Amino acid sequence: MKAIVDCNNFYCSCERLFKPWLDKKPVVVLSNNDGCIISRSDEAKLLGVEMAGPYFMAKPLIEKHNVTVFSSNYNLYGDLSWRVMETLRILIGKKNVEVYSVDEAFLDLSIFSKEELPAIALQIRETVEQWTGIKVSVGVAPTKVLAKLANRMSKKNKQKTNCIMVLDTEDKIIQALRNTPVGDIWGVGYQYAQKLKEHWCIYDALQLRNVNEEFAKVHLGGVVGARLVRELKGIASREMEDELVNKKMIATTRMFGSPVSDIASIKEAVATYTSRAAEKLRRQHCAAKVISVFVVAKEQNHNLTFKNYGTISSHTILPAATSCTNELIKPAVALVEKLVEKGQFYKKAGVMLSGIVPDASVQGNLFQPEIKNNGRLLMDMIDNVNFSQRDDVLKFAASGTTRDWKMRQELRSPRYTTRWDELYEIH
DNA sequence: TCTGGGGTCCTAGGACCC
DNA sequence: TCTGGGGTCCTAGGACCC
Numbered sequence: 001m002k003a004i005v006d007c008n009n010f011y012c013s014c015e016r017l018f019k020p021w022l023d024k025k026p027v028v029v030l031s032n033n034d035g036c037i038i039s040r041s042d043e044a045k046l047l048g049v050e051m052a053g054p055y056f057m058a059k060p061l062i063e064k065h066n067v068t069v070f071s072s073n074y075n076l077y078g079d080l081s082w083r084v085m086e087t088l089r090i091l092i093g094k095k096n097v098e099v100y101s102v103d104e105a106f107l108d109l110s111i112f113s114k115e116e117l118p119a120i121a122l123q124i125r126e127t128v129e130q131w132t133g134i135k136v137s138v139g140v141a142p143t144k145v146l147a148k149l150a151n152r153m154s155k156k157n158k159q160k161t162n163c164i165m166v167l168d169t170e171d172k173i174i175q176a177l178r179n180t181p182v183g184d185i186w187g188v189g190y191q192y193a194q195k196l197k198e199h200w201c202i203y204d205a206l207q208l209r210n211v212n213e214e215f216a217k218v219h220l221g222g223v224v225g226a227r228l229v230r231e232l233k234g235i236a237s238r239e240m241e242d243e244l245v246n247k248k249m250i251a252t253t254r255m256f257g258s259p260v261s262d263i264a265s266i267k268e269a270v271a272t273y274t275s276r277a278a279e280k281l282r283r284q285h286c287a288a289k290v291i292s293v294f295v296v297a298k299e300q301n302h303n304l305t306f307k308n309y310g311t312i313s314s315h316t317i318l319p320a321a322t323s324c325t326n327e328l329i330k331p332a333v334a335l336v337e338k339l340v341e342k343g344q345f346y347k348k349a350g351v352m353l354s355g356i357v358p359d360a361s362v363q364g365n366l367f368q369p370e371i372k373n374n375g376r377l378l379m380d381m382i383d384n385v386n387f388s389q390r391d392d393v394l395k396f397a398a399s400g401t402t403r404d405w406k407m408r409q410e411l412r413s414p415r416y417t418t419r420w421d422e423l424y425e426i427h
Numbered sequence: 428t429c430t431g432g433g434g435t436c437c438t439a440g441g442a443c444c445c
Numbered sequence: 446t447c448t449g450g451g452g453t454c455c456t457a458g459g460a461c462c463c
Contacts, residue, residue, distance in 0.1 A: 030449090031449035032450065033449065035446085035449055036448050038449070052447080052448085055448080056446080101444080221441085222456065223453065224443080224454070224455065247452075250451090250452095251450080253451080255450090255451090258447095286446080
Protein backbone atom coordinates (compact mmCIF):
# COMPACT_ATOMS: atom_id res chain seq x y z
CA MET A 1 0.00 0.00 0.00
CA LYS A 2 1.02 3.56 -0.64
CA ALA A 3 0.18 6.86 0.97
CA ILE A 4 0.33 10.45 -0.02
CA VAL A 5 0.80 13.07 2.66
CA ASP A 6 -0.28 16.51 1.59
CA CYS A 7 0.03 19.72 3.62
CA ASN A 8 -3.27 21.54 3.98
CA ASN A 9 -3.26 24.93 2.23
CA PHE A 10 0.48 24.82 2.63
CA TYR A 11 1.58 28.39 1.95
CA CYS A 12 -1.27 29.82 4.01
CA SER A 13 -0.44 27.46 6.85
CA CYS A 14 3.18 28.60 6.80
CA GLU A 15 2.12 32.22 7.13
CA ARG A 16 -0.28 31.46 9.94
CA LEU A 17 2.30 29.56 11.89
CA PHE A 18 3.95 32.85 12.82
CA LYS A 19 0.72 34.82 13.02
CA PRO A 20 -1.56 32.61 15.06
CA TRP A 21 -4.18 35.34 15.33
CA LEU A 22 -4.96 34.58 11.69
CA ASP A 23 -6.27 31.14 12.64
CA LYS A 24 -9.84 30.68 11.38
CA LYS A 25 -9.46 33.90 9.41
CA PRO A 26 -9.40 34.06 5.60
CA VAL A 27 -5.85 34.21 4.19
CA VAL A 28 -4.44 34.06 0.66
CA VAL A 29 -0.91 33.91 -0.77
CA LEU A 30 0.01 35.45 -4.12
CA SER A 31 2.31 34.21 -6.86
CA ASN A 32 5.48 36.04 -7.76
CA ASN A 33 4.89 39.55 -8.93
CA ASP A 34 1.70 39.49 -6.87
CA GLY A 35 -0.01 38.20 -10.00
CA CYS A 36 -2.47 35.51 -9.00
CA ILE A 37 -3.68 33.60 -6.00
CA ILE A 38 -1.84 30.36 -5.37
CA SER A 39 -2.93 29.36 -1.88
CA ARG A 40 -6.15 29.93 0.02
CA SER A 41 -7.21 29.09 3.53
CA ASP A 42 -10.48 27.19 3.92
CA GLU A 43 -12.17 30.42 5.00
CA ALA A 44 -11.02 32.19 1.84
CA LYS A 45 -12.29 29.29 -0.27
CA LEU A 46 -15.67 29.58 1.41
CA LEU A 47 -15.84 33.26 0.52
CA GLY A 48 -15.49 32.25 -3.12
CA VAL A 49 -11.93 33.41 -3.78
CA GLU A 50 -10.83 31.48 -6.88
CA MET A 51 -7.65 29.41 -7.02
CA ALA A 52 -5.17 30.69 -9.62
CA GLY A 53 -7.39 33.68 -10.24
CA PRO A 54 -5.76 37.03 -10.94
CA TYR A 55 -5.31 39.05 -7.76
CA PHE A 56 -6.62 42.27 -9.24
CA MET A 57 -9.91 40.58 -10.10
CA ALA A 58 -10.37 39.09 -6.64
CA LYS A 59 -9.39 42.32 -4.92
CA PRO A 60 -12.91 43.69 -4.35
CA LEU A 61 -13.99 40.46 -2.67
CA ILE A 62 -10.77 40.31 -0.68
CA GLU A 63 -11.13 43.83 0.61
CA LYS A 64 -14.78 43.46 1.38
CA HIS A 65 -14.16 40.47 3.64
CA ASN A 66 -10.91 41.68 5.08
CA VAL A 67 -8.87 38.76 3.76
CA THR A 68 -5.20 38.88 4.77
CA VAL A 69 -2.92 38.82 1.73
CA PHE A 70 0.73 37.74 1.49
CA SER A 71 3.27 37.82 -1.33
CA SER A 72 4.98 34.46 -1.61
CA ASN A 73 7.91 33.87 0.71
CA TYR A 74 9.69 30.84 -0.72
CA ASN A 75 12.50 30.93 1.83
CA LEU A 76 9.98 30.32 4.57
CA TYR A 77 7.97 27.69 2.70
CA GLY A 78 11.08 25.82 1.61
CA ASP A 79 12.39 25.56 5.14
CA LEU A 80 9.09 24.41 6.63
CA SER A 81 8.71 21.91 3.79
CA TRP A 82 12.08 20.46 4.70
CA ARG A 83 10.96 20.06 8.33
CA VAL A 84 7.80 18.22 7.29
CA MET A 85 9.70 15.86 4.97
CA GLU A 86 12.37 15.22 7.59
CA THR A 87 9.65 14.26 10.06
CA LEU A 88 8.25 11.74 7.58
CA ARG A 89 11.71 10.29 6.99
CA ILE A 90 12.22 9.85 10.71
CA LEU A 91 8.80 8.23 11.13
CA ILE A 92 8.84 5.62 8.40
CA GLY A 93 12.39 5.53 7.08
CA LYS A 94 14.27 7.49 4.50
CA LYS A 95 13.95 4.79 1.85
CA ASN A 96 10.18 4.83 2.01
CA VAL A 97 9.66 8.54 1.40
CA GLU A 98 9.49 10.12 -2.02
CA VAL A 99 9.17 13.90 -1.92
CA TYR A 100 6.84 14.77 -4.75
CA SER A 101 6.51 18.52 -4.39
CA VAL A 102 7.06 21.24 -1.84
CA ASP A 103 3.96 20.16 0.06
CA GLU A 104 3.49 16.49 -0.82
CA ALA A 105 5.26 13.20 -0.33
CA PHE A 106 4.46 9.63 -1.30
CA LEU A 107 5.13 6.95 1.29
CA ASP A 108 5.68 3.27 0.72
CA LEU A 109 3.75 1.56 3.50
CA SER A 110 4.31 -2.02 2.38
CA ILE A 111 6.24 -2.71 5.58
CA PHE A 112 2.98 -2.46 7.51
CA SER A 113 0.06 -4.88 7.62
CA LYS A 114 -3.34 -3.76 6.40
CA GLU A 115 -4.74 -3.69 9.90
CA GLU A 116 -2.08 -1.26 11.05
CA LEU A 117 -2.65 1.32 8.34
CA PRO A 118 -5.35 3.53 9.90
CA ALA A 119 -3.30 3.87 13.08
CA ILE A 120 -0.11 4.58 11.13
CA ALA A 121 -1.85 7.24 9.08
CA LEU A 122 -3.15 8.89 12.23
CA GLN A 123 0.26 8.79 13.85
CA ILE A 124 1.82 10.44 10.80
CA ARG A 125 -0.71 13.24 10.78
CA GLU A 126 -0.44 13.91 14.50
CA THR A 127 3.33 13.78 14.66
CA VAL A 128 3.86 16.11 11.72
CA GLU A 129 1.50 18.62 13.25
CA GLN A 130 3.09 18.36 16.66
CA TRP A 131 6.66 18.67 15.42
CA THR A 132 6.22 21.30 12.71
CA GLY A 133 2.89 23.00 13.32
CA ILE A 134 1.74 22.09 9.82
CA LYS A 135 -1.52 20.20 9.35
CA VAL A 136 -1.47 17.43 6.76
CA SER A 137 -3.95 15.06 5.13
CA VAL A 138 -3.14 11.41 4.53
CA GLY A 139 -4.59 9.25 1.75
CA VAL A 140 -3.82 5.52 1.71
CA ALA A 141 -4.58 3.06 -1.14
CA PRO A 142 -2.98 0.32 -3.25
CA THR A 143 -1.58 2.68 -5.90
CA LYS A 144 -0.38 6.26 -6.16
CA VAL A 145 -3.32 7.38 -8.27
CA LEU A 146 -5.80 5.86 -5.83
CA ALA A 147 -3.89 7.32 -2.87
CA LYS A 148 -4.23 10.76 -4.43
CA LEU A 149 -7.91 10.12 -4.77
CA ALA A 150 -8.16 9.04 -1.13
CA ASN A 151 -6.30 12.17 -0.09
CA ARG A 152 -8.71 14.34 -1.99
CA MET A 153 -11.62 12.70 -0.18
CA SER A 154 -9.97 13.11 3.20
CA LYS A 155 -9.91 16.86 2.63
CA LYS A 156 -13.48 17.11 1.47
CA ASN A 157 -15.06 16.50 4.81
CA LYS A 158 -12.42 17.14 7.40
CA GLN A 159 -14.68 16.77 10.45
CA LYS A 160 -15.74 13.33 9.40
CA THR A 161 -12.45 12.00 8.06
CA ASN A 162 -10.08 13.66 10.48
CA CYS A 163 -7.96 14.31 7.37
CA ILE A 164 -7.36 10.61 6.88
CA MET A 165 -8.79 8.25 4.26
CA VAL A 166 -7.77 4.64 3.86
CA LEU A 167 -9.08 2.80 0.79
CA ASP A 168 -8.27 -0.77 1.73
CA THR A 169 -11.15 -2.76 0.25
CA GLU A 170 -12.54 -3.17 -3.24
CA ASP A 171 -15.92 -1.83 -2.08
CA LYS A 172 -14.45 1.36 -0.70
CA ILE A 173 -12.40 1.87 -3.84
CA ILE A 174 -15.37 1.46 -6.16
CA GLN A 175 -17.47 3.79 -4.08
CA ALA A 176 -14.69 6.38 -4.15
CA LEU A 177 -14.22 6.09 -7.90
CA ARG A 178 -17.91 6.51 -8.51
CA ASN A 179 -17.93 9.78 -6.58
CA THR A 180 -14.93 11.29 -8.33
CA PRO A 181 -15.45 13.36 -11.49
CA VAL A 182 -13.09 12.26 -14.23
CA GLY A 183 -11.34 15.64 -14.29
CA ASP A 184 -10.37 15.30 -10.64
CA ILE A 185 -8.23 12.24 -11.25
CA TRP A 186 -4.51 12.82 -10.92
CA GLY A 187 -3.21 12.77 -14.49
CA VAL A 188 -6.42 13.85 -16.19
CA GLY A 189 -6.18 17.53 -17.01
CA TYR A 190 -8.63 19.90 -18.60
CA GLN A 191 -8.07 18.74 -22.19
CA TYR A 192 -8.51 15.05 -21.50
CA ALA A 193 -11.50 15.61 -19.23
CA GLN A 194 -13.32 17.56 -21.94
CA LYS A 195 -12.55 14.93 -24.54
CA LEU A 196 -13.67 12.05 -22.34
CA LYS A 197 -16.96 13.73 -21.50
CA GLU A 198 -17.81 14.99 -24.96
CA HIS A 199 -16.81 12.03 -27.10
CA TRP A 200 -17.33 9.04 -24.88
CA CYS A 201 -19.63 10.14 -22.10
CA ILE A 202 -17.11 9.24 -19.45
CA TYR A 203 -17.87 11.40 -16.45
CA ASP A 204 -16.50 9.63 -13.39
CA ALA A 205 -13.42 7.71 -12.36
CA LEU A 206 -15.22 4.39 -12.25
CA GLN A 207 -16.16 4.71 -15.93
CA LEU A 208 -12.60 5.54 -16.80
CA ARG A 209 -11.35 2.54 -14.88
CA ASN A 210 -13.49 0.30 -17.06
CA VAL A 211 -12.08 1.35 -20.42
CA ASN A 212 -9.57 -1.00 -22.01
CA GLU A 213 -5.90 -0.23 -22.23
CA GLU A 214 -5.96 0.22 -25.99
CA PHE A 215 -8.47 3.01 -25.63
CA ALA A 216 -6.34 4.72 -23.01
CA LYS A 217 -3.27 4.38 -25.20
CA VAL A 218 -4.92 5.98 -28.19
CA HIS A 219 -6.78 8.78 -26.45
CA LEU A 220 -4.88 9.63 -23.28
CA GLY A 221 -1.34 10.12 -24.43
CA GLY A 222 -0.01 6.61 -25.09
CA VAL A 223 1.65 4.64 -22.34
CA VAL A 224 0.91 7.37 -19.82
CA GLY A 225 -2.81 6.80 -20.25
CA ALA A 226 -2.50 3.03 -20.11
CA ARG A 227 -0.60 3.32 -16.83
CA LEU A 228 -3.23 5.62 -15.43
CA VAL A 229 -6.03 3.15 -16.13
CA ARG A 230 -4.04 0.31 -14.58
CA GLU A 231 -3.47 2.40 -11.48
CA LEU A 232 -7.21 3.02 -11.20
CA LYS A 233 -7.70 -0.74 -11.33
CA GLY A 234 -5.39 -1.09 -8.36
CA ILE A 235 -2.39 -2.39 -10.28
CA ALA A 236 0.63 -0.35 -9.22
CA SER A 237 2.18 1.11 -12.35
CA ARG A 238 3.86 4.20 -10.99
CA GLU A 239 6.48 2.94 -8.64
CA MET A 240 8.24 4.84 -5.92
CA GLU A 241 10.98 6.87 -7.47
CA ASP A 242 14.50 7.33 -6.40
CA GLU A 243 15.15 10.67 -4.89
CA LEU A 244 18.25 12.70 -5.46
CA VAL A 245 17.79 12.35 -9.17
CA ASN A 246 19.32 15.37 -10.80
CA LYS A 247 17.17 17.75 -12.76
CA LYS A 248 17.32 17.41 -16.53
CA MET A 249 16.39 21.00 -17.07
CA ILE A 250 16.88 24.04 -14.86
CA ALA A 251 14.94 27.21 -15.48
CA THR A 252 14.76 30.66 -13.94
CA THR A 253 12.05 32.83 -15.40
CA ARG A 254 10.24 35.89 -14.12
CA MET A 255 7.71 38.46 -15.08
CA PHE A 256 9.05 42.00 -14.92
CA GLY A 257 7.53 44.36 -12.37
CA SER A 258 6.26 46.37 -15.32
CA PRO A 259 6.89 46.06 -19.08
CA VAL A 260 10.43 46.88 -20.15
CA SER A 261 11.73 48.01 -23.53
CA ASP A 262 15.24 49.03 -22.60
CA ILE A 263 17.58 46.31 -23.84
CA ALA A 264 20.18 47.03 -21.16
CA SER A 265 17.62 46.26 -18.45
CA ILE A 266 16.61 43.03 -20.15
CA LYS A 267 20.25 42.00 -20.33
CA GLU A 268 20.62 42.66 -16.61
CA ALA A 269 17.56 40.61 -15.83
CA VAL A 270 18.75 37.72 -17.98
CA ALA A 271 22.22 37.90 -16.41
CA THR A 272 20.61 37.73 -12.97
CA TYR A 273 18.44 34.75 -13.94
CA THR A 274 21.49 33.05 -15.38
CA SER A 275 23.32 33.47 -12.06
CA ARG A 276 20.40 31.95 -10.22
CA ALA A 277 20.10 29.02 -12.64
CA ALA A 278 23.84 28.39 -12.44
CA GLU A 279 23.61 28.26 -8.64
CA LYS A 280 20.93 25.60 -8.90
CA LEU A 281 23.13 23.74 -11.35
CA ARG A 282 26.12 23.80 -9.00
CA ARG A 283 23.99 22.75 -6.07
CA GLN A 284 23.32 19.45 -7.87
CA HIS A 285 26.98 19.20 -8.91
CA CYS A 286 26.25 19.39 -12.60
CA ALA A 287 27.23 21.33 -15.67
CA ALA A 288 25.12 22.32 -18.66
CA LYS A 289 25.85 22.18 -22.36
CA VAL A 290 22.90 24.16 -23.67
CA ILE A 291 21.60 27.54 -22.61
CA SER A 292 18.30 28.91 -23.90
CA VAL A 293 16.86 32.37 -23.41
CA PHE A 294 13.32 33.48 -24.08
CA VAL A 295 11.51 36.79 -23.87
CA VAL A 296 7.79 37.42 -23.95
CA ALA A 297 6.47 40.51 -25.67
CA LYS A 298 3.72 42.51 -24.06
CA GLU A 299 0.44 41.89 -25.85
CA GLN A 300 -0.64 44.63 -28.13
CA ASN A 301 -3.97 43.12 -28.86
CA HIS A 302 -6.34 42.09 -26.14
CA ASN A 303 -8.08 39.51 -28.26
CA LEU A 304 -5.10 37.25 -27.90
CA THR A 305 -4.89 34.99 -24.89
CA PHE A 306 -2.28 36.16 -22.44
CA LYS A 307 -0.54 32.83 -22.25
CA ASN A 308 2.23 31.86 -24.62
CA TYR A 309 1.65 34.82 -26.81
CA GLY A 310 4.70 36.54 -28.17
CA THR A 311 7.25 34.15 -26.76
CA ILE A 312 10.43 34.01 -28.77
CA SER A 313 13.39 31.91 -27.80
CA SER A 314 16.78 30.82 -28.98
CA HIS A 315 19.55 28.64 -27.65
CA THR A 316 23.31 28.27 -27.77
CA ILE A 317 25.18 25.00 -27.59
CA LEU A 318 28.34 25.57 -25.59
CA PRO A 319 31.70 24.15 -26.65
CA ALA A 320 31.84 22.32 -23.33
CA ALA A 321 29.42 21.86 -20.46
CA THR A 322 29.99 24.37 -17.68
CA SER A 323 28.55 25.56 -14.40
CA CYS A 324 30.49 28.81 -14.19
CA THR A 325 28.23 31.83 -14.09
CA ASN A 326 30.54 34.00 -16.17
CA GLU A 327 30.77 31.41 -18.94
CA LEU A 328 26.99 31.22 -19.06
CA ILE A 329 26.24 34.92 -18.84
CA LYS A 330 28.19 35.72 -21.97
CA PRO A 331 26.13 33.58 -24.38
CA ALA A 332 22.93 34.46 -22.50
CA VAL A 333 23.44 38.17 -23.05
CA ALA A 334 24.33 37.54 -26.69
CA LEU A 335 21.03 35.72 -27.11
CA VAL A 336 19.15 38.70 -25.68
CA GLU A 337 20.86 40.89 -28.25
CA LYS A 338 19.61 38.57 -30.94
CA LEU A 339 16.03 38.25 -29.69
CA VAL A 340 15.05 41.69 -28.49
CA GLU A 341 13.61 44.16 -30.96
CA LYS A 342 14.05 47.84 -30.55
CA GLY A 343 10.96 49.70 -29.38
CA GLN A 344 9.09 46.54 -28.36
CA PHE A 345 7.98 46.18 -24.73
CA TYR A 346 8.56 42.92 -22.90
CA LYS A 347 6.85 41.60 -19.81
CA LYS A 348 8.86 38.50 -19.05
CA ALA A 349 12.16 36.77 -19.71
CA GLY A 350 13.72 33.48 -18.77
CA VAL A 351 16.82 31.31 -18.92
CA MET A 352 16.85 27.55 -19.29
CA LEU A 353 19.80 25.23 -18.88
CA SER A 354 19.70 21.78 -20.43
CA GLY A 355 22.05 19.12 -21.69
CA ILE A 356 22.88 18.60 -18.04
CA VAL A 357 25.68 16.24 -17.01
CA PRO A 358 27.39 15.52 -13.69
CA ASP A 359 30.34 17.86 -13.46
CA ALA A 360 32.76 15.05 -12.73
CA SER A 361 32.26 13.81 -16.25
CA VAL A 362 32.54 17.01 -18.25
CA GLN A 363 33.67 16.14 -21.73
CA GLY A 364 36.30 18.24 -23.37
CA ASN A 365 36.53 18.51 -27.12
CA LEU A 366 39.23 18.65 -29.72
CA PHE A 367 39.77 22.37 -29.39
CA GLN A 368 39.47 22.58 -25.67
CA PRO A 369 41.18 19.42 -24.54
CA GLU A 370 41.63 20.32 -20.95
CA ILE A 371 38.90 21.59 -18.71
CA LYS A 372 40.34 23.89 -16.15
CA ASN A 373 38.25 23.93 -13.07
CA ASN A 374 39.63 27.04 -11.45
CA GLY A 375 36.32 28.69 -12.18
CA ARG A 376 34.56 26.14 -10.06
CA LEU A 377 36.53 27.09 -6.95
CA LEU A 378 35.63 30.72 -7.42
CA MET A 379 31.99 29.81 -7.91
CA ASP A 380 31.92 27.73 -4.73
CA MET A 381 33.31 30.67 -2.86
CA ILE A 382 30.69 33.03 -4.23
CA ASP A 383 27.92 30.56 -3.40
CA ASN A 384 29.17 30.22 0.16
CA VAL A 385 29.34 33.94 0.74
CA ASN A 386 25.93 34.54 -0.77
CA PHE A 387 24.43 31.74 1.25
CA SER A 388 25.90 32.74 4.58
CA GLN A 389 25.57 36.51 4.23
CA ARG A 390 22.58 37.42 2.18
CA ASP A 391 21.41 36.91 -1.39
CA ASP A 392 23.67 38.45 -3.98
CA VAL A 393 26.24 40.13 -1.76
CA LEU A 394 28.56 38.97 -4.50
CA LYS A 395 27.34 39.15 -8.05
CA PHE A 396 28.51 39.75 -11.57
CA ALA A 397 28.45 43.31 -12.88
CA ALA A 398 26.27 42.24 -15.80
CA SER A 399 23.45 41.63 -13.33
CA GLY A 400 23.16 45.36 -12.71
CA THR A 401 22.73 47.29 -9.50
CA THR A 402 19.48 49.18 -9.81
CA ARG A 403 17.20 46.42 -11.06
CA ASP A 404 14.29 48.52 -12.18
CA TRP A 405 12.77 45.42 -13.77
CA LYS A 406 12.46 43.54 -10.49
CA MET A 407 9.18 41.90 -9.72
CA ARG A 408 6.73 43.33 -7.26
CA GLN A 409 6.49 41.64 -3.92
CA GLU A 410 4.87 44.13 -1.69
CA LEU A 411 3.30 41.97 0.95
CA ARG A 412 6.00 39.47 1.87
CA SER A 413 6.33 38.33 5.46
CA PRO A 414 9.74 38.01 7.16
CA ARG A 415 11.87 34.95 6.47
CA TYR A 416 11.50 33.88 10.10
CA THR A 417 13.43 30.64 9.96
CA THR A 418 16.24 31.28 7.48
CA ARG A 419 17.57 34.79 8.20
CA TRP A 420 19.09 35.87 11.48
CA ASP A 421 17.94 39.43 11.05
CA GLU A 422 14.36 38.36 10.40
CA LEU A 423 14.06 35.89 13.24
CA TYR A 424 10.73 35.67 14.99
CA GLU A 425 10.72 37.83 18.11
CA ILE A 426 8.73 37.43 21.30
CA HIS A 427 8.26 40.56 23.33
C1' DT B 428 17.18 5.68 -63.44
C1' DC B 429 14.85 3.92 -59.73
C1' DT B 430 14.42 1.66 -55.39
C1' DG B 431 13.60 -1.33 -49.31
C1' DG B 432 13.39 -2.02 -44.82
C1' DG B 433 15.04 -1.18 -40.55
C1' DG B 434 17.22 1.41 -37.24
C1' DT B 435 19.01 5.58 -34.18
C1' DC B 436 19.19 10.17 -32.59
C1' DC B 437 17.45 14.64 -32.01
C1' DT B 438 14.00 18.34 -31.53
C1' DA B 439 9.59 20.54 -31.09
C1' DG B 440 5.49 20.45 -29.09
C1' DG B 441 1.65 18.67 -26.33
C1' DA B 442 -0.12 16.99 -22.25
C1' DC B 443 0.26 16.81 -17.41
C1' DC B 444 1.70 18.09 -12.38
C1' DC B 445 2.14 21.35 -8.09
C1' DT C 446 -2.95 48.75 -15.25
C1' DC C 447 -2.72 44.43 -13.08
C1' DT C 448 -3.03 36.75 -15.07
C1' DG C 449 3.40 32.64 -11.47
C1' DG C 450 7.37 29.64 -11.82
C1' DG C 451 9.39 25.29 -12.32
C1' DG C 452 9.29 20.85 -13.68
C1' DT C 453 8.22 15.79 -16.06
C1' DC C 454 7.22 12.37 -19.67
C1' DC C 455 5.90 11.05 -24.19
C1' DT C 456 5.13 11.19 -29.31
C1' DA C 457 5.72 12.45 -33.99
C1' DG C 458 8.55 13.55 -37.48
C1' DG C 459 12.90 14.75 -39.76
C1' DA C 460 17.77 13.70 -40.66
C1' DC C 461 20.80 10.36 -41.17
C1' DC C 462 22.80 5.61 -41.41
C1' DC C 463 23.46 0.80 -43.38
